[in-house]
Amino acid sequence: MADRKATLTVDGLDNPVELPVYSGTLGPDVVDVRGLGAEGLFTYDPGFMATSSCQSAITYIDGAKGVLLHRGYPIEQLAKESNFVEMCYLLLFGELPDDAQYADIEKRISNHTMVHDQINNFFKGFRRDAHPMSILCGVVGGLAAFYHDHMDITKAEDREISAIRLIAKMPTIAAMSYKYNIGQPFNYPRNDLNYAENFLYMMFSNPCEEYKTNPVFAKAMDRIFMLHADHEQNASTSTVRLAGSTGANPFACISAGIAALWGPAHGGANEAVLNMLDEIGDDSEENIQRFVDKAKDKDDPFRLMGFGHRVYRNFDPRAKVMKETCDEVLAELGMADDPQLKIAKRLEQIALEDEYFIERKLYPNVDFYSGIILKAMGIPTNMFTVIFAVSRTIGWISHWHEMITGDYKIGRPRQLYIGHPQRDYPAK
Ligand code: CMC
Numbered sequence: 182m183a184d185r186k187a188t189l190t191v192d193g194l195d196n197p198v199e200l201p202v203y204s205g206t207l208g209p210d211v212v213d214v215r216g217l218g219a220e221g222l223f224t225y226d227p228g229f230m231a232t233s234s235c236q237s238a239i240t241y242i243d244g245a246k247g248v249l250l251h252r253g254y255p256i257e258q259l260a261k262e263s264n265f266v267e268m269c270y271l272l273l274f275g276e277l278p279d280d281a282q283y284a285d286i287e288k289r290i291s292n293h294t295m296v297h298d299q300i301n302n303f304f305k306g307f308r309r310d311a312h313p314m315s316i317l318c319g320v321v322g323g324l325a326a327f328y329h330d331h332m333d334i335t336k337a338e339d340r341e342i343s344a345i346r347l348i349a350k351m352p353t354i355a356a357m358s359y360k361y362n363i364g365q366p367f368n369y370p371r372n373d374l375n376y377a378e379n380f381l382y383m384m385f386s387n388p389c390e391e392y393k394t395n396p397v398f399a400k401a402m403d404r405i406f407m408l409h410a411d412h413e414q415n416a417s418t419s420t421v422r423l424a425g426s427t428g429a430n431p432f433a434c435i436s437a438g439i440a441a442l443w444g445p446a447h448g449g450a451n452e453a454v455l456n457m458l459d460e461i462g463d464d465s466e467e468n469i470q471r472f473v474d475k476a477k478d479k480d481d482p483f484r485l486m487g488f489g490h491r492v493y494r495n496f497d498p499r500a501k502v503m504k505e506t507c508d509e510v511l512a513e514l515g516m517a518d519d520p521q522l523k524i525a526k527r528l529e530q531i532a533l534e535d536e537y538f539i540e541r542k543l544y545p546n547v548d549f550y551s552g553i554i555l556k557a558m559g560i561p562t563n564m565f566t567v568i569f570a571v572s573r574t575i576g577w578i579s580h581w582h583e584m585i586t587g588d589y590k591i592g593r594p595r596q597l598y599i600g601h602p603q604r605d606y607p608a609k
Contacts, residue, residue, distance in 0.1 A: 187212045194220065207241050207250075223595045233414075234592070235422065239272060239579055240413040247495035251411060252276070260502045265376050265406040265572075266290060269348055272411055272579040286345075293349035294370035294379065296357075297327050304361045313358035313567045314443045320354050321347075322436035332430050334585055343431040344578045351571045352376065356383030359564055377403035380571070384560070397513040398558050404506045405551050408499040409569050411576030417441040417448065421577040422584050423592040431581055438577045439570050445486070448573070451565040453486035454525075454552035464520045469527050477537045487549030488532055494542040503550035510554050525553050 185202040198220055201213045211233045214224045226232045241250040249256040252271050259268060263277075270278040270286045278286060303320050325332070328346065331339040357367050360383075368383045378399045386392035412418070420441035424434040442448035461472050475483040490497055511517050529545050532538040548569075555565050 240411045244492035249498045269575045290349045291372040316358040318439045325430045325432035351574045352380040355567045401506045406572040409572035425581045426592040448566045448569040451548035451552035455562045457486040458521045464524045489543040490546045496544045497546045499547040507550045
């Protein structure tokens, strides 16, 4: 695989070290530094700014050009032509399904949407005001207790059924966490509805009124699921891989991914966007500018949530599609004049014109728009990251599956130790 070499000269080492250089199908070449350990050297890359932790054939991102491909297909085309269930098949199995394969996966997902009745009891252990992400972490990890018979990760059948169970049950558990929070009875899933419609039904239906699907909302929900489905080795996916590298079961691994997603620098950003819009409050020009100035001030921790991305130094391609969906939903609801949305639009405009943001290539990211859409559809802020987790489950499980079926080692980074050298315990 290596047709080139890098040579590293280190002060104090007798000879230069030769390191193989590999090329992928797309993207930067990588220098294989594994041989450095034998020379008594480690690489140092906190935050993984230039480290490839694995080989993967699932997703490719070119941050400078704003490109996102899943199994080679551009996200813009998938968002327009495909749907979330088809994308699940594509991410997990590597190719788009034919009609029979599509019908099969749709049926299999539908057949697993219900959770074991005992799961209902888990919820009662939480306070009603528990953050739904904490419920999700706990309940998804707890699923492992229900499937002992299918937990052999060396068996293809067990891996596949676990993947299907996770994709199928996440919307159910997510909607249950919401219903529990607001004190309404849980809704059983409806398998005559599609993935997005069923999720909205479980969230918003109640026994007292007939529930009607709004097709604009269902389409927007499906888009949100698709656009968050995978994003190569992001923090939560890397967490899932790291947990999976120990041989932990897939439910535990996905629960670890949910925990990593929760942070405001990652999946928590869509919730943070709405909290920021609340904090800004007044939609006057001076007030909005005051917050933009705060975001630019090095001594102020305030950042514009929903702007910037570690990988994209260009418009996030998902944000472009999300912006279109956002406009559709707002038009459907006649909400174009909502004060919070006006603040959001003005922030977007300022950030796209302001030198500070242009110089640092800080564009609105996917979560800037998804937060606005979800709010407009009546989804409470604390459910935003939960919805991200529902979507990202397919990405997490596809990466877990790719790792388990390939060559992998337990993930075990090393460190630059800066603590005390050895010292003696003081005599008493
Ligand atoms: N507002 C103001 N300044 C910012 C922002 C922001 N949102 N993001 C980055 N900067 C500045 C930062 O201060 C730094 O300035 P300087 O070079 O003068 O020191 C420069 O831009 C580079 O930032 P960085 O912190 O080195 O960038 P990073 O790659 O480490 O961080 C990020 C990426 C997403 C954590 C960050 O942009 C951020 O905190 N954004 C807000 C939170 C957010 O929206 N996160 C969602 C990401 S998309 C969803 C996902 O994929 O999980």
